[in-house]
Amino acid sequence: xxxxxxxxxxxxxxxxxxxxxxxxxxxxxxxxxxxxxxxxxxxxxxxxxxxxxxxxxxxxxxxxxxxxxxxxxxxxxxxxxxxxxxxxxxxxxxxxxxxxxxxxxxxxxxxxxxxxxxxxxxxxxxxxxxxxx
Amino acid sequence: xxxxxxxxxxxxxxxxxxxxxxxxxxxxxxxxxxxxxxxxxxxxxxxxxxxxxxxxxxxxxxxxxxxxxxxxxxxxxxxxxxxxxxxxxxxxxxxxxxxxxxxxxxxxxxxxxxxxxxxxxxxxxxxxxxxxxxxxxxxxxxxxxxxxxxxxxxxxxxxxxxxxxxxxxxxxxxxxxxxxxxxxxxxxxxxxxxxxxxxxxxxxxxxxxxxxxxxxxxxxxxxxxxxxxxxxxxxxxxxxxxxxxxxxxxxxxxxxxxxxxxxxxxxxxxxxxxxxxxxxxxxxxxxxxxxxxxxxxxxxxxxxxxxxxxxxxxxxxxxxxxxxxxxxxxxxxxxxxxxxxxxxxxxxxxxxxxxxxxxxxxxxxxxxxxxxxxxxxxxxxxxxxxxxxxxxxxxxxxxxxxxxxxxxxxx
Numbered sequence: 001x002x003x004x005x006x007x008x009x010x011x012x013x014x015x016x017x018x019x020x021x022x023x024x025x026x027x028x029x030x031x032x033x034x035x036x037x038x039x040x041x042x043x044x045x046x047x048x049x050x051x052x053x054x055x056x057x058x059x060x061x062x063x064x065x066x067x068x069x070x071x072x073x074x075x076x077x078x079x080x081x082x083x084x085x086x087x088x089x090x091x092x093x094x095x096x097x098x099x100x101x102x103x104x105x106x107x108x109x110x111x112x113x114x115x116x117x118x119x120x121x122x123x124x125x126x127x128x129x130x131x132x133x
Numbered sequence: 134x135x136x137x138x139x140x141x142x143x144x145x146x147x148x149x150x151x152x153x154x155x156x157x158x159x160x161x162x163x164x165x166x167x168x169x170x171x172x173x174x175x176x177x178x179x180x181x182x183x184x185x186x187x188x189x190x191x192x193x194x195x196x197x198x199x200x201x202x203x204x205x206x207x208x209x210x211x212x213x214x215x216x217x218x219x220x221x222x223x224x225x226x227x228x229x230x231x232x233x234x235x236x237x238x239x240x241x242x243x244x245x246x247x248x249x250x251x252x253x254x255x256x257x258x259x260x261x262x263x264x265x266x267x268x269x270x271x272x273x274x275x276x277x278x279x280x281x282x283x284x285x286x287x288x289x290x291x292x293x294x295x296x297x298x299x300x301x302x303x304x305x306x307x308x309x310x311x312x313x314x315x316x317x318x319x320x321x322x323x324x325x326x327x328x329x330x331x332x333x334x335x336x337x338x339x340x341x342x343x344x345x346x347x348x349x350x351x352x353x354x355x356x357x358x359x360x361x362x363x364x365x366x367x368x369x370x371x372x373x374x375x376x377x378x379x380x381x382x383x384x385x386x387x388x389x390x391x392x393x394x395x396x397x398x399x400x401x402x403x404x405x406x407x408x409x410x411x412x413x414x415x416x417x418x419x420x421x422x423x424x425x426x427x428x429x430x431x432x433x434x435x436x437x438x439x440x441x442x443x444x445x446x447x448x449x450x451x452x453x454x455x456x457x458x459x460x461x462x463x464x465x466x467x468x469x470x471x472x473x474x475x476x477x478x479x480x481x482x483x484x485x486x487x488x489x490x491x492x493x494x495x496x497x498x499x500x501x502x503x504x505x506x507x508x509x510x511x512x513x514x515x516x517x518x519x520x521x522x523x524x525x526x527x528x529x530x531x532x533x534x535x536x537x538x539x540x541x542x543x544x
Contacts, residue, residue: 007282066303
């Protein structure tokens with residue numbers, strides 16, 4: 001599908017390019033261990049400013065999803081949008097696409113893992129069923 | 134955490150003294166300013182006032198917000214066009230949903246900053262979209278070189294084709310199906326009820342009968358939402374006059390008093406990060422409204438609840454306590470409870486799904502119509518022949534929500 005892409009501004013560039021080496025990273029608070037998403041200038045839990053991107057496993061679960069049929073972008077095929085929670089901190093959810101899976105196979109609670117789609121200078125984190133090749 | 138209790142919520146010093154609405158249609162081809170002054174002059178006359186009495190103005194969302202046809206004219210344009218001399222003026226797109234403009238006006242009146250505030254919301258989305266259909270929020274266009282990049286909150290959803298609120302709200306609906314067993318047949322009652330009521334609203338966009346079979350046969354937009362779960366873009370302006378309650382006796386119709394505002398947003402202000410994926414900000418706004426009144430959900434005679442998408446209406450039914458959490462599906466099943474003669478007459482002018490996407494203010498207007506007993510063929514009559522005395526109105530969805538309780542006459 002055609003992709004509308006994010007701007008690589010200083011605060012988020014690490015996130016959108018993290019997949020270059022196949023690893024998902026989230027902004028992390030070194031003081032209290034909280035993952036902060038979307039990235040911000042301080043930890044909303046403990047208000048520390050000692051923050052740095054940290055690797056996560058890339059494993060998560062489908063919290064909910066929708067199969068989009070409307071051609072918001074002309075010519076697009078049906079695609080699956082999901083909110084995926086990150087296993088290290090399930091209250092962090094990523095809006096993403098589920099790929100290499102048929103819509104009728106998707107269910108809430110499904111374990112998934114990250115795969116990256118490279119588009120221009122961005123690596124979009126998408127998810128596929130855990131255990132898929 | 135709630136704010137400290139007050140002896141009397143200040144919003145009760147405010148009434149809606151007049152209401153007005155322009156022509157409403159799919160593609161009227163008129164300017165937003167033209168529609169706005171039509172609604173404004175009607176509302177001023179309805180309140181028994183003259184142009185020179187208006188000393189305040191407020192709108193949602195104001196200047197430069199949203200896709201074409203969404204924003205309506207900014208307040209300086211309306212002030213100048215109508216020759217208003219103002220003590221207070223306000224407009225903005227942030228706050229407790231579209232009705233934030235009414236809330237701001239009520240507080241301005243209560244504080245003595247203004248005496249009669251013209252509040253309006255105008256859309257020309259029907260004309261702006263023409264025959265091209267509804268756009269995604271982020272605009273359309275492909276990827277690759279030369280296409281604008283996105284920052285801000287849209288960057289988290291646009292790259293994944295989640296370009297419309299329809300997509301985000303569909304995921305709330307899907308989660309409700311998973312957690313509570315919501316069915317499409319239950320959800321469809323919001324659309325079918327709206328269409329039934331729209332047939333009695335001369336300004337409604339869609340009035341031809343719609344059965345549950347028609348609903349279930351409609352094309353899917355984004356599962357589980359079909360075309361009839363999404364509201365109908367249109368052109369139209371709605372205006373209300375918010376005045377101090379001490380003029381209530383001067384009106385030739387019942388005053389509509391603002392009994393309580395619901396404004397809280399206690400969870401994260403985000404679609405995908407909000408703690409409860411089945412409720413979002415409506416939960417907080419609803420709870421905070423009931424904290425400010427001695428009235429209870431059982432006192433409400435009619436509910437005008439935001440239906441930009443049908444899922445939002447069932448979220449509001451629970452958030453305002455008309456049924457328990459997760460129980461809105463069974464509550465609306467069969468449609469009897471929300472019909473005009475049901476326990477909770479809902480969206481009696483057809484809502485936005487069939488009445489047209491007047492973006493929150495159509496619902497405020499209809500609450501006033503019902504409380505004043507001016508609904509004509511669609512007037513709600515409560516058991517014992519009683520005209521509604523209490524109406525609940527809700528605007529917004531996802532991380533944006535506002536609600537208020539309106540009463541007939543002064544309490």
